[in-house]
Amino acid sequence: HYSFFPGRPRWPANKRDLTYAFVPQNGLTDDIKIVFTRAFDRWSEVTPLTFTEIASYQSADIKIGFFSGDHNDGEPFDGPMGTLAHAFSPPAGHFHLDGEENWVIDGAPIVDGNFFSILSAVDLESVAVHEIGHLLGLGHSSVEDAIMYPTLGAGTRRVELRNDDILGVQELY
Numbered sequence: 001h002y003s004f005f006p007g008r009p010r011w012p013a014n015k016r017d018l019t020y021a022f023v024p025q026n027g028l029t030d031d032i033k034i035v036f037t038r039a040f041d042r043w044s045e046v047t048p049l050t051f052t053e054i055a056s057y058q059s060a061d062i063k064i065g066f067f068s069g070d071h072n073d074g075e076p077f078d079g080p081m082g083t084l085a086h087a088f089s090p091p092a093g094h095f096h097l098d099g100e101e102n103w104v105i106d107g108a109p110i111v112d113g114n115f116f117s118i119l120s121a122v123d124l125e126s127v128a129v130h131e132i133g134h135l136l137g138l139g140h141s142s143v144e145d146a147i148m149y150p151t152l153g154a155g156t157r158r159v160e161l162r163n164d165d166i167l168g169v170q171e172l173y
């Protein structure tokens, strides 16, 4: 079953059209950005929310970036595996991904010619859909195939919202 953060934080009722931006000069390709677009679309399909990319990092509601190790928010990343990403509950909007993971998109490494064991591959879209759930105010779910279930097998792709995720987010919005 789905859960919320303590105090049930969520984006305010007058804020249904959310904007997002990527950390400037983070070396993001269009392939990477499209993955985030797909992940946001899954949540906007089942809520009154919309997500639009804007250029201004400063004014965006949701700020996305890849970081390695300590990046000055008190939650350092830990290299390959372990913590993959973190997102803060509304209305913080920070969405950070561990730049040292072996990220894959549709099964292919993001970094061209970067070969690694399938056991350390992390599907970017799966993590993005999960973290957006946190950004919207969802905690973890006890339903094993829900997006908000707190573990993901190595190399596993899990991107389709389940009923449990949809009921949870629709209780908030």
Ligand code: TQI
Pocket (backbone or CB within 6 Å): 082, 083, 084, 085, 086, 087, 126, 127, 130, 131, 134, 139, 140, 148, 149, 150, 151, 152, 153
């Ligand atoms: N990052 C944790 C997560 O997003 C951070 C976290 C730990 C957390 N406890 C929390 C966030 C409680 C909110 C509430 O769950 S993670 C997965 C999954 C992680 C894990 O790097 O461990 C995904 C990030 F579900 F696969 F295990 C993304 Cl998809």
Ligand code: CA
Pocket (backbone or CB within 6 Å): 077, 078, 079, 080, 081, 082, 083, 084, 098, 101
């Ligand atoms: Ca890590």
Ligand code: ZN
Pocket (backbone or CB within 6 Å): 067, 071, 073, 075, 086, 096
């Ligand atoms: Zn961070």
Ligand code: ZN
Pocket (backbone or CB within 6 Å): 130, 134, 140, 148, 150
């Ligand atoms: Zn989580």
